Amino acid sequence: MSAQGDDGVAPMVSVVVVTYNSEGTVGETLTSLDRQTYPDDRYEVLVVDGGSTDGTARIASDHGVEWLVAEGATIGECRNRGVDAATGEYVAFTDSDCAVPATWLDSHVERIEAYADHEDVVGVGGPNRPFPDDPAFAKLIGSLQGTVFGSGGSPQSHAIDEVRLVRSVAACNVLYRADVFEEYRYDDAVNVGEDAEFHFRLSEAGYRFVFDPTIAVSHHLSADFGAFCKKNRSYGYAMARIQRRHGRVIRWYSALPSLALGGGALAALADICARKARYVPLLLLAFLVVSGYATAQVYRDRRSPLALLVPVLLAAQYCLYGVGFLEGLTTPDPVPQDLP
Numbered sequence: 001m002s003a004q005g006d007d008g009v010a011p012m013v014s015v016v017v018v019t020y021n022s023e024g025t026v027g028e029t030l031t032s033l034d035r036q037t038y039p040d041d042r043y044e045v046l047v048v049d050g051g052s053t054d055g056t057a058r059i060a061s062d063h064g065v066e067w068l069v070a071e072g073a074t075i076g077e078c079r080n081r082g083v084d085a086a087t088g089e090y091v092a093f094t095d096s097d098c099a100v101p102a103t104w105l106d107s108h109v110e111r112i113e114a115y116a117d118h119e120d121v122v123g124v125g126g127p128n129r130p131f132p133d134d135p136a137f138a139k140l141i142g143s144l145q146g147t148v149f150g151s152g153g154s155p156q157s158h159a160i161d162e163v164r165l166v167r168s169v170a171a172c173n174v175l176y177r178a179d180v181f182e183e184y185r186y187d188d189a190v191n192v193g194e195d196a197e198f199h200f201r202l203s204e205a206g207y208r209f210v211f212d213p214t215i216a217v218s219h220h221l222s223a224d225f226g227a228f229c230k231k232n233r234s235y236g237y238a239m240a241r242i243q244r245r246h247g248r249v250i251r252w253y254s255a256l257p258s259l260a261l262g263g264g265a266l267a268a269l270a271d272i273c274a275r276k277a278r279y280v281p282l283l284l285l286a287f288l289v290v291s292g293y294a295t296a297q298v299y300r301d302r303r304s305p306l307a308l309l310v311p312v313l314l315a316a317q318y319c320l321y322g323v324g325f326l327e328g329l330t331t332p333d334p335v336p337q338d339l340p
Contacts, residue, residue: 010038010042010109011042011088011089011109011113012042012043012044012089012090013042013044013088013089013090013091013092013105013108013175014043014044014046014082014085014086014087014090014091014092014178015033015043015045015046015092015093015094015105016046016048016082016083016086016091016092017029017030017033017046017047017048017065017082017094018047018048018050018078018079018093018095019047019048019050019052019060019095020050020051020056020096021052021053021054021056022052022054022056022096022097023056023058023059025096025097025220026056026059026096026097027059027062028099029094029095029096029097029099029100030045030047030060030065031063031099032098032099032100032102032104033045033063033094033100034063035102036103036104037103038105038106038109043088043105044066044086044088045063045066046065046066046068046082047060047065047067047068047096048068048069048078048079048081049067049068049069049070049078050070050071050072050073050078051069051071051072051073056096066085073188074188074189074190074191074194075190075191075192075194076186076187076188076189076190076191076198077186077188079093079171079186080185083178083181083185083186086178088178089177089178090108090112090175090176090177090178091175091178091181092105092108092175092176093171093172093173093174093175093176094173094217095171095172097219097220098128098172098217098219098220099131099218100173100217100218101215101216101217105175107212107214107215108124108175108215109175111124111210111212111215112175112177112210120206120207120208121165121207121208121209121210122176122180122207122208122209123169123174123175123176123177123180123209124169124174124175124209124210124211124212124215125166125169125170125174125175125209125211125212125215126169126211126214126215126216126217127173127215127216127217128173128217128218128219129142129216129217129218129219130218130219130220130221131219131220132218134221134223135223136304137224137306138221138222138223139302140304140306140309141221141222141313143297143298143301143302143307144294144298144310144313144314145221146297146298146301147293147294147297147298149290149291149314150313150317161213163211163212163213164210164211165208165210165211166208166209166210166211167199167200167203167209168199168200168209169195169199169209169211170195171194171195172217172219173215173216173217174195174209180202180207184198184201184202184205185198186198187245190238190242190245191238192235192238193235193238193239193241193242196239196242197242197250200242200250225316228316228317229316230320232317232320232321232324233320233321233323233324234324235324236254236321236322236323236324236325236327237325237327238328239254239325239328240254240324240325240326240328240329241331244328244329254325257317257318257321257322257325258322258323258325258326258329259322260318260322261318261319261322261326263283264280264283267279267280267282267283268280287311287314287315288311291311292311294310294314295308295310295311298310
């Protein structure tokens with residue numbers, strides 16, 4: 001049953017999908033939006049394209065969506081273009097490598113309407129999970145992100161099993177009150193991590209999101225080890241650039257991988273100088289405890305021997321994120337937000 005306003009009519013919702021060269025996945029995204037249980041005349045779908053050179057436009061035209069082109073724009077700028085064109089009381093976002101359940105809009109609207117009296121609640125979000133038919137490696141990454149050590153505690157990934165107020169959610173699965181964009185916008189200059197940056201400013205102003213673990217979307221995660229490493233380096237780089245932009249810490253744990261790399265280097269140097277293994281074995285023991293705990297969690301979730309790869313994945317994740325973070329701190333301005 002669709003959510004209804006006080007007048008018995010469901011609120012108008014604008015769904016924005018940002019895309020770039022997504023011909024392999026955008027079709028399933030738009031098909032899932034076509035199949036919503038929400039009234040057809042009470043939501044619109046706007047696709048904002050960053051200048052695709054593949055068949056993305058042709059696929060989008062088959063679904064009758066509103067097509068907007070922002071040639072060479074950042075993800076933040078594309079999101080703002082979608083907001084500018086939106087006519088709904090609510091603005092929802094998902095990504096062009098996601099698929100949403102048929103009840104996605106109904107669930108989001110019902111949840112945010114329940115918080116109508118909470119002026120500090122600006123939106124609703126939920127988790128993202130691997131597709132059922134994704135490669136085994138992608139499912140392994142999804143399970144790893146469900147652990148606190150694999151997600152850094154981010155609610156969109158970490159397996160939180162209750163509705164709660166949070167400071168940030170993922171932009172691949174979010175619905176905002178449209179009136180928030182009258183005062184706050186995505187940063188046009190931010191490409192990777194644009195949602196974290198935007199939500200940081202909202203949280204500083206006292207706003208919160210409702211995180212609902214039952215409103216999940218399917219999301220194509222890293223399909224192989226190389227893509228996994230590249231993404232983590234990119235995330236570390238982007239988070240450092242965003243924090244430099246604000247001149248303050250946005251997420252306290254974002255510097256931990258870089259600090260761990262530095263601490264490991266100092267420990268190795270101290271052991272070499274002392275010609276005795278003292279500190280490095282302790283660090284390795286600590287890592288084995290952490291990775292062992294994560295491995296057990298992943299195995300319980302996946303029941304696959306691939307869980308034995310978790311220590312390698314965690315080491316790669318922390319190292320590449322840490323390297324990217326250091327690059328983001330030290331690269332001179334001006335530079336693009338994303339890695340070359």
